[in-house]
Structure formats: C-alpha cells, structure tokens
Amino acid sequence: MKPNAVILLSGGLDSTTCLAIAKKQGYTLNTITINYGQHHNFELQSAKKIIKAFNIKNHRLIDLNLAQFGGSALTDQIAVPKDRHESDMKDIPATYVPARNTVFLSLALAWAETLDAYDIFIGVNALDYSGYPDCRPEYISAFEKMSNLATKASVEGATFQIHTPLIQMTKAEIILTGLKLGIDYSLTSSCYDPNKNGIPCGHCDACFLRLKGFKEAQKIDPLTYLNK
C-alpha cells in the first residue's frame, strides 16, 4: 500500500502543482483546504474542481475564521496592493495573514497524525513570492523540528517530514513542471481580488507572479483576466 501524505490545497497554482508532485511520488493523497475567511474564497471552488480532477478520496474542508483576528488585506477591510514593482516584492505586503502557514501546517499535522501519514506537502515558494516569512526554508525547517516533538507519533518513533517541492523553483519552473504532470491550470485560481465571478484582477501580486511565470515559461495562461 502506498504511504499516506497530507497535502495543503488552496485551489491555487502552487498547491495544485504540489499535489501533482506528491501524486507522481506515489503517495496516497489526502487533501486539506482551509476556509479561513479569505475574501477571495472563489479559490475554494477551484479546490473543489481540483479534488474532482485528481479523484481524491479523502478530503477535509476546515472552517476556521481567521478574519476574527484581522490584520490582513485578505481577511480584513484593508486594500489589496496593486501594481507593485518587482523590486518591492521583498517587503512583506498587506496581504500577509498573521501566522497563516503555521496554523495551516498545524491542522495538516493534526490530521496527518490520525492517518499515520508522516509526509505533509505545502506549496510554499521562496523565489517568485511576496516575501512572506512563513514561506522560507528556515521557517519550514523549524516547523518540522517542532512537529517531531509535538506528537504521540513522534514520541513513538515516527518522523514527520514537511515537503516543499516548489520552495526553490521559479514560477516558470513550477508551471512547466505542472504542465508536464498534466495539470489543467484553468481549474486553478490565484488572484487575491477576483470579481464576483472569480475573474482575476490581473494587478495584485498573485496575478503578477502568475502572469510573469507563464510569460517566462512561454506558455499561455488559460485564465481570462479582467484587465492585465
């Protein structure tokens, strides 16, 4: 039997590619999606389509309202920054959600332990990214160390591993990898500020990085944008 893995799936380009990589590596796929009060909850519909396309048998959609804490353009009444220059991308923007990946990885760890799954996949990227601290390799390594002291499974000898196959890839490399693995990127949603029909804005960091990635990969993004 294939070993179980838990994959964090937002519905975006990165997490979908991460899922395809876990599949290629031969894991039994268990996906977890968090409805955290994000304004761009259109991505949850994308996640649903991806789960169907990958024929995932075991999925959890977790409701956890991080908007109760506020402090982010993605959950609070703060404008999503638009048309930032690439040179600004090293500043952490208003779309940073406090401790989001820590909360998400904790939930993945909790579920993983009940599944005897010691492999957790997260599609973080520290190259073509918005400078979020919880996407960096040193953070992931610290989370992994903590996991291996946190659980009954680890006391009993298991070792959790946090897999970040995209962490040192450019967005173009991620896209080319995903296309080779047969991903239909029309199912995915990246925009932080889509319109009510889920049409991406073309101007937020997430759209910028996605469009740049497709351009550099010399591939066509199958999504239609409001304005790019």
Place this chain on the structure above:
Amino acid sequence: MKPNAVILLSGGLDSTTCLAIAKKQGYTLNTITINYGQHHNFELQSAKKIIKAFNIKNHRLIDLNLAQFGGSALTDQIAVPKDRHESDMKDIPATYVPARNTVFLSLALAWAETLDAYDIFIGVNALDYSGYPDCRPEYISAFEKMSNLATKASVEGATFQIHTPLIQMTKAEIILTGLKLGIDYSLTSSCYDPNKNGIPCGHCDACFLRLKGFKEAQKIDPLTYLNK
C-alpha cells in the same frame, strides 16, 4: 501602558492559574478559548465565568472542529480512560488530541501578532500530567523558535516568548499559587467526562490529578464530584 499578552484559556484549573499569573505579572490580558469539538464542552461555560471574574476586555472564542480529524477520546467515539494508576501516567492516553497544543499555540500566535503582543501564556504542566508530548519543555522551546521565524513581526525584530509558568510545578503548587492569587476554583472545570450538568466524574486522569493536587495542598476542592 501595560504590554499585551495572549493567554490560552480552556476553563480548567491550570489555564486559569496561568491567567492569574499573567495578570500578576502586569500584562494587559487577552484571552483565547477554542471550541474544538471536545465532548467536555462544559469547560466553555467555565471559561465564560472566568473571563467575567477577571474582567477580561478582549476575548476570542474560536470555533474549530478538530472532531473532523478524530483520533482522540475527547473528540471521537473512544472511551475516556478511568481509574488509571499513577504509574500508567507516563503512557500517552486515549485523551491525547493530535497536535492540539500546536494548533492552539498557532492560533494564539496569529492573534498575538495582530495585537503587537509578544507574550503568549499556556498552562501546560510536565510534572502532574498525562504524558502529553506537547506539554514538555523541549516542545515549547521548539514552538517558540519556530514562531520567531514564522511572522512578519519577528522579521521586523520582535521576539515572541511562550510563557509556561506552571511547567515544572506540581498540581499542589499550582493550586496553592492560584489560591494566593485569589482564584475561585469553583469556577473552573477539569473533568474529561462530566455529566450533562457539568458535574465531574472523579475518575478520569484530569479528575485524578486535580483531586490529588488538592489533597497534597491540604485544601478543599470546591467542586462536587459524582463519585470519587
């Protein structure tokens, strides 16, 4: 102005004592309680009473259904162990909830960052306890290290500290400390398996440790038990 602290409050004896210690240390108190699908959700009523007694101005009650993952006597259809011998307490019992403190501390961290609070209090104890891995000093230290790589605040120079004032205290010492600080322990609830009116069973690990603590402290537990 007093610095902000975030205190994890379950409604139990330990977290209430931890709250009283944070108050004594001069912090502005911000409490967070998690409704995680615990069968013994009577403790949420206790938390409410404690928040009132401490006149807490800023509180969050977070709904997060960990019962969706299962794997614990506290959330799943698994019996709560009763009348365990103290010598068994080093085995991790069925009441262990996978990665619970990791999830709880992550939520506290997320809220703390939005409050500019760099002090997080959790009432874990590694002496008179049930052997849970996520109560041990080495785990707390790893979580703290991870926190200081996870957040925008830490990138900008802040240092989060996870305070565990009870970690090396016996239950009797915790009770004596709390009584000196004026805690009314009749407001608190420790039992894993109370009846529908919240009356504690007197036989689970939590009741056992609480009763032993009061006995060793030579104090009277103000709670009435079903059977002890």
